[in-house]
Amino acid sequence: MLRFLLSCALTLGLLAGPLACTSWAQCLVSPPPATCPQPFRAIDVASGQEVQALCVGRAVRFELGCGRQVDPNKLYYNALPGTNATPAGCDFTVAPLPNNTFTPTAAGPYSIAELSNPLSTGMPMPTTGVVYVRNFQAYASPVPDISLIPCAAGNVRLGFQGFPQNPYDQYFVQVNGGPLSGPYARNSALPLFAAPAGSQITVVANYRDNTLCGNQVTITVPVIPTQKPVIKSLTVQGSLPGPIAFTFSGLSGLIDLGGGHNILPINQLQVASPTNPTRFRAVVGITSPTTYSQSLLPPGLYRLANYDLCGLDSTFSEPVPTIQLSAASQNNVNALTWQTAGPVASLTLLRNGTPLATLPPTATSYLDAAVTCGTTYTYRLQATTAGGSQTLSNQVAVTTTSTLAPPAPLVVASFDLLNRVNLTAALPGGAALPAGSTVTYSRQGGGQDYTFAALAAPALLRDSTALGTLLASPPCYAAQVLDVCGNRSALGPATCPVLLAAEAADPAGATARLSWSALRGPGSPAQGATYRVLTLGPDGTVLATSPVLTALSYLDVSPPADRQVLRYRIEASGAGLPGGALSYSNLATVVRQPYLAVPNAFTPNGDGLNDVLEVKGRYLTAFSFVVVDRNGQEVFRATDRSQTWDGTIRGHAPANGAYVWRFTMQDETGQPFSQTGSVSILK
Template identity: 30%
Template structure:
């Protein structure tokens, strides 16, 4: 223990002597000497991390030796008598040796370079034609090496090298097929060290039987939004790009790409001008081999609405080789096929005014279908529809007029208007009173059908705004009373001839009875029921062919309530005119009051069968004049009052 203390004191005294000369860095000292892993001299020693070093003193007679394996220029560095050390991280390090030789301190520094040997990241890609491409990821790992070495493991070829600053890609073509192993490593050029680079990175690759000519377009579909979608068979990890060629131009890249295999789709924009366009794919593998696919015409359809017809036209399909037919679709159904590639127009006359039709053309070849974007167009027409030939007017129970018209045979459309005109007499003038959209019925609530007959004309307006001529004039049947007879207007309420009139009588108990009167326009109702105060009548007319029925307004016959009272009576017990009572018909509620000459009530009754017997509070009333007042309500609820005087005789 005492010896170690003495040695340490002598060592630091020696170091202190150096410190008075160069206090900042002991590497400026002299007299030292050691080898690193057997390498003498003063040159730097290079090794791969982790790097184990062993130092050996080469100064004869030196003693009190110590080392710092990562000296950074400290004034008082830590030292150790250990002669081995392990560097785990890449970097540049200095080993400091200190000691003494005789009475003189010695020192020496040597540099150790520890380099990274992380293997580069490598991608091996098979290309068409048995070609293989090596791609090294461009990062700090790859750039630290002086060189990258590629071993193709091909007896017919030597290794390839990529030097610093060169593109980190290489290609090689093998003969034959099957599986190959490609190895890549990083290389350091320093031959004095023990590290010449990384471990080999081995990748197995199966030589590709890829044929770029298998990429083919099978379908092109243009869309209304100005894009088109093409379907094709792709190759996994091989890029295909959409190319477009305008009419009379050359193919240009669209930037739309895909590198997935199998059945694929890509969508690209179609320019608004310069068409029609041709489309094809350019397929390029990782080795730069490129091949263009079959070309397909993008079909473009135009439609023009003309009178009673839609005119359609489209571009000629190209290439002509393999062309089979054009298919023209309307609303999703094929309406025409053309096997001649030069047939580029079609006129569709099977159209209806105001209807919207959706057209599409499909060009079909042996291996491809090209679909245009759908085009919608509304058919137009200037032709006037036929006049309405079947219609009817009828009065409803609420007094309104119901009108029904059937659309004409020619010029009829799915959407339409019925225009209704009215006049208060047959000759006119007629004014429009209503329009019904997409229905053949209309109700005229403004007509006062109990006061007169109204005449109507009906017009049909189709979806193109074309109006027909007016229909025949149709008039409501107006029922009125002339004295005790019923009469009605003779004008037709429908477009057929009049067949038979029927007079309908409605009873208060809810029953009805009807009487056919032929073509007569009057009727005597014969109000002969003594128990019925009120009678309701209506006329129904049936057309000659039996297809139409029309009703008139409803009319009421009402008989007034009747009251019969004597002027005098003689309550003398002879059973002749002994009681003053009311006789009458058609009343329900009843009240009779008798007044004396002073206006006093001397008798009252609410029973019509009970009359005044000529007594007042049980005593015989004196002869003379008296006043009566009778109040009733008839069977319809109408009030009635009758007053008068009577003479009491004894």
């Protein structure tokens, strides 16, 4: 510390005392005696120790030095901020230090000035007063601001923040109450201290020229999260060098070191060239513990490196390789090739976001022939490493091109319930026609050969030629496809739908006989067809199904008894129809005649025999049955067969006589049916 002494000598007249200085502009300065370089001393009040520097907030008392003898009634001390300062006008009576004691309130230089006068001899003679000035530095004693960094193997490294947080010039360190080590300068390199997590480290700080000015702080060594770096995924997002995105796990973010201090772990993303896979170089320091991406990165093996905060240890993730994918198309085959920068444990090729093929980990190419000309496909490779990390290649899009003709389409010809032929086409195996292609259907027979207008696939074509014409000239259908690349297929094999005929097998129509033509499918005749007879209701609902048949005829011995019109349809399968498709025949019907039976007399006498008049017959629905007397007055009406007449007329008992009845209805085919007759009441 600065130890600067000045002396200011004043020559005062007899009895003048210190007040005589007020007329002077300033104190006169002269050196102190050579035999007394420090005319007065600073004594720490609390400890009684002489100090060469002051402490903020700690009282010091000033005492005479060198055994000087002065008049105690004319001894004054004054404290002023700065150096070499004396009271204004050399007037020591303004703000003298009480009891010669001073407590600094702020850090910095202070001037302590002393005015002393010799002891009086009692003789009227001039007396000389002397002013001495000493400069002191006052030090603050804040709590030391210490940074503590846990290191590997239970060691820690300490750091002292700069001025003004740490104004001290020497520091001592104590671990878990052990001996103090030090002193250490503020800017010096400190050794490592053995202090595992949970240890108490106390740092004592003070000043060399006044060790009473000091403070200390105790810090608990924190537990540092274990860093287990893992690259969870690596995704190439374009051509390399280019963008790559990463996701990480096993890293922590900002680490709380206690005492208001935080630190980021030392994490690096590193890369090694595929040609030198063991020599890694740093790419970037990682600050986010979960994600990172960069727009210009090279191909290679990537790993995460975590370094101990003190540089004593390191941990590395499993290396994850990049995969670069490229694609080209020729003759309806998409050719894929790739370069993997390092080993992988599994490899899957994705097409349009779904797995297409599982490949050997060492594979470098793949030919995709299950594609359609003119269609654009996207591909990406997905691989996993031995440690479970995932690496994704860049995504490539390729439009399939070809000069090869598409396969000849297969046609399914099937009648709907309105007896129109519906035509659909598919590729062999049942695959849909190429997207964007057109299909042209043609017909042989059916009255005349005909080529229909081309339709965009997979549109359905409906041949509305009258059923009678088709029955008279059985039709067969074929199709041809034109793909979006302009390649035309050969004409596909012909398909001929089943044609069905049905008739009553007996006069009453109690049985029905069916016969039909064979289904000719695209696989005929090598692949046979099977058939089932479907019995339908008026709305097309299937009422009954026959066993599977291979014959071309069927006798229905138990058709629905309550149906005037029997409706039949053949369901055909096999014969090479694509994708398990079914083909249906036309709808054939058997119309049976209604039958009405009304007795000519009944006997309502209560004997249980023929006591009521009831309507009997077959296929009688929604009818009107009216009975009138000889005057033409209605005596009974029924609209279904559950209604009977017991002979009473408007509440009166039956009376013998003859009556006339009339039956009317519309049958299931919409034709009118009516009968009339008479009935007698006999009692």
